Amino acid sequence: MLDLRKPLNWCHASITCRHVDLAFCLSLLTSMHDLRENPNHVRYDAWCGVAHGCTRKLGMKICGFLQKNNNLEEKISSFKERSSKDLLDNSDRDSRFRRTETDFSNLFARDLLPAKNGEEPTMQFLLEVVDILTNYVRKTFDRSTKVLDFHHPHQLLEGMEGFNLELSDQPESLEQILVDCRDTLKYGVRTGHPRFFNQLSTGLDIIGLAGEWLTSTANTNMFTYEIAPVFVLMEQLTLKKMREIIGWPDGEGDGIFSPGGAISNMYSVMTARYKFFPDVKTKGMTAAHRLVLFTSEHSHYSIKKASAALGFGTENLILLSTDERGRVIPADLEAKVIDAKARGCVPMFVNATAGSTVYGAFDPIHEIADIWLICDTFSWRAKGAWGGGLLMSRKHRHKLSGVERANSVTWNPHKMMGVPLQCSAILVRERGVLSGCNSMCAGYLFQPDKQYDVSYDTGDKAIQCGRHVDIFKFWLMWKAKGTIGFEHHIDKCLDLSHYLYTKIRDREGYQMVFEGEPQHTNVCFWYLPPGIRDMPDGQERRDRLHKVAPKIKALMMESGTTMVGYQPQGDKVNFFRMVISNPAATRSDIDFLTDEIERLGHDL
């Protein structure tokens, strides 16, 4: 490896040292080295505690120094190497390093670009930040590091080892800013860690990360081609590709990237309403009486939020019953549509969930579409925020069979496809509805007399004005992996969940929440500590079982070893919902998870 780290870090070590007690700091470094080679390995945290015994400012600096040098082996070997060779043999090179040392304690934000002579400190500062970030990336994938270092809110608010969240009138030095960056990561959660299974969005994709870094550097806005020409075209091409994969002829239609699945779902309801009741845009909901919407009782709560926000009212969102596996029962939809019409309501919208949040269930899309057509009602759509990724897999895309019949589809690449958050698309089959619905023709932004083809401006079809560039990371990942790369990732995650399912299905102490192979990577189960296993079924057993998952989860977080979600569902007491979207996870991590659940839960 081209180890730029080595001279860089040593240089920074000496920078820090200069401002505290140099001798003390160096002796500390030596001691740490000794300790490392000593079998009685004392942790960095302990040393940081000692350092913290110094005055606040001094202690903070030493802590910062220690954190920087936490990856001891590397740093020490760098130190030794440079001491024994470079510092002696190559005084010319070294003097160049020494000459260019950056003392961040005397530098402030105002010294960076665009300040005069700001280029050097800017580059030094950014490289130092990158050093912090690449170390974090390295550790994220290292199973010997914790997933998190849990603290309660009041602990963090009180200030951890000099990590002070309060804002003040006066600026802090760049040295303090770098310490703050390290602390922010230190007390956060490593969502890319191979043993982080807590959410639908997990993992840290390196290409996606690079894409986000570039996006931030470009710092522009998706609303016009004028200031985001490349990104606007990438969005257009990517959306077309997604529509092709959905199965709409020639990828025709429209769409936009929105700040998450909930907003995409809101778009979906809005476009349906505009398509069938365009007067609502101008006259409000009084122009269309008694519209009702349908969705699964297992569907994501964002449909309910959209009903409230858009003026339908949550009572006009009719929840559909599901089978034991969490899939909408078509007959129930039919009955409820007929009933609603009999009550004088107008069924406007049905949502088919493709991959429900808890069970990972796929509603039977064809049956829903058939009923919807027969009932002579209006728009319907599929929400594949979580399950949409399966469209990329030849093996699993059949679970969304019929999705091409939907009027609109939500598809979140930031979930199953591992794209960094936020990246969610709403795709609409009919061209013109999205812009018809949202267009307000703001003349100061979307001038018709620009020199380029203004149909490329996207702002007037969004409910947003400024819109973050969410496309680039996704486009770059697609380039770098190819469609087959996403397919491979998805197949692998489903294989892993199959592994977990077959492992615990018949294992003592486990009980599945629903029978049969899960459709998505969601594996829902109870862990029963030995003390509960033989209890007779009844309220007491249920009450005890209800407390098991939260207790194990709390212990997990406190030990920082892994994270997995839990929740109750309907009349089912708290159970674990394991989901796998993390590309770093392997069978050994699944084994680790079950071992950990058993270790922490055994005596409950």
Place this chain on the structure above:
Amino acid sequence: MLDLRKPLNWCHASITCRHVDLAFCLSLLTSMHDLRENPNHVRYDAWCGVAHGCTRKLGMKICGFLQKNNNLEEKISSFKERSSKDLLDNSDRDSRFRRTETDFSNLFARDLLPAKNGEEPTMQFLLEVVDILTNYVRKTFDRSTKVLDFHHPHQLLEGMEGFNLELSDQPESLEQILVDCRDTLKYGVRTGHPRFFNQLSTGLDIIGLAGEWLTSTANTNMFTYEIAPVFVLMEQLTLKKMREIIGWPDGEGDGIFSPGGAISNMYSVMTARYKFFPDVKTKGMTAAHRLVLFTSEHSHYSIKKASAALGFGTENLILLSTDERGRVIPADLEAKVIDAKARGCVPMFVNATAGSTVYGAFDPIHEIADIWLICDTFSWRAKGAWGGGLLMSRKHRHKLSGVERANSVTWNPHKMMGVPLQCSAILVRERGVLSGCNSMCAGYLFQPDKQYDVSYDTGDKAIQCGRHVDIFKFWLMWKAKGTIGFEHHIDKCLDLSHYLYTKIRDREGYQMVFEGEPQHTNVCFWYLPPGIRDMPDGQERRDRLHKVAPKIKALMMESGTTMVGYQPQGDKVNFFRMVISNPAATRSDIDFLTDEIERLGHDL
């Protein structure tokens, strides 16, 4: 400067060379060096054209190489330095570099972490990306570079010098991905360039950039304390600080960061509706008949979008007349409220714009609040998306006098405060309204039986589920600049706009759109080419003048020298709207802008 670039770049040069014709590449490098020292300086682009004459793959590689070595002086001196000294004197060091050379043409995304042995290529790849980004940052602040290199959509879609936007089934090599990253930046717009004045959000803040890089690396979600402990607390503290600055007692109240001002404005209307008509949440808009909203005819179109989306209807948004300076006329509000009530409508909401998009006008907040109270109507609020930043300035905050009387305030740090996009806050005076309005109690996410104080979970007060971390960059900038740093930035921008205003106010060929000193940094003016100046007032003159700004803007973009916005407003033909939020801009850039307008517009 600690020049890590030097060995790194040379190393990469040799990497690229290995895979094309080494001899050709080296001779090209030498030729470029010669050319640089030759007064007849031939541009990089020309060489790239030559290189592109090779086969596509070879040409692409040479182009990539050329781009990387575009900053010739530095690269060549690095080459010379290494050739003459390191390569000869320090063969040991050099062999270390050579040993660790990374050949990206044979590496793919699948070789990066979490792949086995993925750490080295991951670090190399990320450092290479950082090299691209830091070069971009450097050039962004360099006035000798263009603001943009304009191409029409069809040109970019056809593929520029091997830059192919299409996605395919098979993966591309990391070498190609790096070329794509360079090309994406090359064909984009430098929104941080000192001469980019096109939007309300401009500039590239280095601390904010570092904050975004860290945010992407942490890749988490604001919905729970569980997975974003530090960020959730930062958000809470920063919102409180903002409420204190607004002037709410003890900073009490609530708030949330949303994906932009339009969504923040939507929150504002929603919370007002929930506060006075809570039944709308469950029963829909039928539970509250004939609600009307008021806003300035100059206000941002997002208020109109919110009226449409939330089910009020745009016809129930009543536009208020403004004075010549674009400020709402209080008497007009009073008359329209009385009229609406007489028609049986229920005035629910009035929006006071603090810094309108085009004129930068501040509505008279106290007068609006007084009328609103007297008329016994409901919620009212201030939209300071653009003007909110002025609250940080002791000199200018009087323009928002009365803002503390609002029920909610939109404040976009990503505009006047220079925070990278997206960063927008909605602040609500009364605690509980925001969560009351949006809460759906999703049990699988916001479990009440977690081990920590779940009042820190923010998800249930958002209309989003997943929510991007927008707080960190802002928090870090505040730490690094202090409140006084933001104040200084804002005062400086207003000073610059004052400079522009006084410069062109009486200058031949300029005409101001409204009389008097602008309230914000918006300076609105027509440039009149000599051929128009003496024309008699009338339709023909108006028609010609209407075409001047678009034409100058098109020429500006084609020459890539600067960018400024234009638009018509009401019966006023196209005029320039200059806004200054860019911390890199100086008086010389203002002078450059007017010179450029005159140069490009003189003969129109």
